[in-house]
Amino acid sequence: MPKISRRTLLKSAAVVGAYGAGVGLAGRFGMAKAAAHPITLEAVKRDAVIVGNEATHSVLTYESAGLNVGPMPPLLRLTRGEPFAAQLKNSIDEPTTIHWHGLRIPNAMDGVPFLTQPYVYTGDTFDYAFTPPDAGTFWYHPHCNTLTQMGHGMTGVLVVEDPDDPVFDAEIVLNLRDWRLGGDGQFIAQFKPRDAAKSGTYGTVRTANWAVEPTHDAPAGGLVRLRLAVTDVTRIYTLKLVGADALIMAIDGQPLPVGEPLDTAVISPGQRLDLIIRMPDDEGAIVKLEDIRPSTPKVVANFRAVGTSLKRNLGDAPTFRPNAPVEADFSTATAIPLVLSATAENAAKESFCGSLGYSFWAINKVPWPGDSDDPTAPLAELKLGQTYLLNMENVTPHAHPIHLHGMNFQVVSSSNGPVAPLVSDTYLIMPDEKVQLALVADNLGDWVFHCHIIEHQKTGMTGYFRVI
Numbered sequence: 159m160p161k162i163s164r165r166t167l168l169k170s171a172a173v174v175g176a177y178g179a180g181v182g183l184a185g186r187f188g189m190a191k192a193a194a195h196p197i198t199l200e201a202v203k204r205d206a207v208i209v210g211n212e213a214t215h216s217v218l219t220y221e222s223a224g225l226n227v228g229p230m231p232p233l234l235r236l237t238r239g240e241p242f243a244a245q246l247k248n249s250i251d252e253p254t255t256i257h258w259h260g261l262r263i264p265n266a267m268d269g270v271p272f273l274t275q276p277y278v279y280t281g282d283t284f285d286y287a288f289t290p291p292d293a294g295t296f297w298y299h300p301h302c303n304t305l306t307q308m309g310h311g312m313t314g315v316l317v318v319e320d321p322d323d324p325v326f327d328a329e330i331v332l333n334l335r336d337w338r339l340g341g342d343g344q345f346i347a348q349f350k351p352r353d354a355a356k357s358g359t360y361g362t363v364r365t366a367n368w369a370v371e372p373t374h375d376a377p378a379g380g381l382v383r384l385r386l387a388v389t390d391v392t393r394i395y396t397l398k399l400v401g402a403d404a405l406i407m408a409i410d411g412q413p414l415p416v417g418e419p420l421d422t423a424v425i426s427p428g429q430r431l432d433l434i435i436r437m438p439d440d441e442g443a444i445v446k447l448e449d450i451r452p453s454t455p456k457v458v459a460n461f462r463a464v465g466t467s468l469k470r471n472l473g474d475a476p477t478f479r480p481n482a483p484v485e486a487d488f489s490t491a492t493a494i495p496l497v498l499s500a501t502a503e504n505a506a507k508e509s510f511c512g513s514l515g516y517s518f519w520a521i522n523k524v525p526w527p528g529d530s531d532d533p534t535a536p537l538a539e540l541k542l543g544q545t546y547l548l549n550m551e552n553v554t555p556h557a558h559p560i561h562l563h564g565m566n567f568q569v570v571s572s573s574n575g576p577v578a579p580l581v582s583d584t585y586l587i588m589p590d591e592k593v594q595l596a597l598v599a600d601n602l603g604d605w606v607f608h609c610h611i612i613e614h615q616k617t618g619m620t621g622y623f624r625v626i
């Protein structure tokens with residue numbers, strides 16, 4: 159069980175009070191209209207077949223009556239600008255919450271225990287309600303005892319549709335993740351401390367939609383929209399498509415101005431990718447999505463052409479309506495230095511929401527939670543509406559997918575060469591890279607900023623910004 163100091167609890171209670179129903183919900187997007195069809199997401203423990211024929215025990219997932227079938231957390235479809243409501247019901251034997259990764263929603267709905275909401279204890283419920291302002295591919299997961307809960311299954315994909323989204327011949331959504339299973343198909347230790355201090359502990363079984371190397375049918379000669387979300391706790395993919403051409407249409411939910419031909423794409427934990435694939439004309443032809451990061455390429459998923467060719471042209475693929483840009487005012491921007499480093503290996507300090515028992519990583523030399531007299535102080539206080547430049551530097555020999563809650567940033571420059579002015583919530587910073595990210599502090603509250611390699615997050619590479 160997580161340890162919580164009285165001090166932290168009291169402080170958190172105050173924060174929840176300040177940003178609770180009032181300020182948070184009123185937020186930037188106006189008072190929430192009620193959703194027409196609230197859903198229930200029940201956190202449950204189940205047996206599920208992941209690999210082979212033997213059921214894996216103690217799989218953790220979400221169930222929602224009438225939504226999807228099968229053991230995987232349901233694919234949620236929301237509509238941009240339309241209120242959405244989900245009641246989390248906790249039927250697992252430890253506290254949990256839901257974080258809506260990449261959605262710019264009020265702080266009180268962000269799902270971070272003690273920072274934005276109380277724990278949802280076993281048997282309790284919590285009502286999430288918000289209106290997604292951006293369309294695209296997103297995902298959801300707990301923010302509590304995260305390595306176990308996500309590692310055991312609680313990662314789901316969330317699509318926000320735009321009523322004006324172009325229609326393609328098919329759409330396939332893939333939830334990419336691994337599992338730490340032994341030869342008997344049962345969970346093994348979720349991490350090894352030695353690996354947590356490096357690039358993280360990899361899974362032993364790779365899946366797409368909880369299946370090993372699945373094959374999906376798609377219309378021959380058709381244009382297929384493929385939405386990918388890397389919900390794994392560790393693995394960075396270098397994806398390549400074999401047997402078809404494709405365009406990258408959106409990265410991390412944010413449409414590119416024009417589709418870019420896919421050669422390879424690096425996509426790290428927390429990130430999403432939207433592709434348009436031009437399926438082959440021949441019935442039965444197989445397109446392979448491969449991860450070429452390991453020395454031997456691994457098949458992630460297959461797509462099989464079915465029917466007579468629709469004879470589409472990849473060049474005709476319509477682009478997507480953009481989401482709101484980051485309207486940075488560089489003339490008044492304040493710089494915030496953020497140095498990502500390793501830290502002296504230490505027993506972790508008492509923290510809320512579970513601890514892996516170690517600290518290996520730090521932001522600005524402070525492994526979360528800090529050891530100052532204010533161990534849970536924010537990295538910086540940001541003024542509502544102001545522009546900030548996050549000057550981030552990675553002085554470690556490992557890549558870190560750094561994720562910011564509640565707001566988007568724009569990539570401004572990198573020491574690794576020219577950058578596209580991408581807007582995102584997750585940036586994969588390479589070893590020795592220096593990057594500049596512009597951010598407009600336009601959402602009130604406490605927003606977590608952490609590495610999405612969960613072992614890094616949970617052994618120190620975490621902090622948050624307070625927007626006041």
Ligand code: C2O
Pocket residue numbers: 257259299301428561563606608610
């Ligand atoms: Cu995907 Cu702090 O989360």
Ligand code: CU
Pocket residue numbers: 557558559609610611614615619
């Ligand atoms: Cu990291």
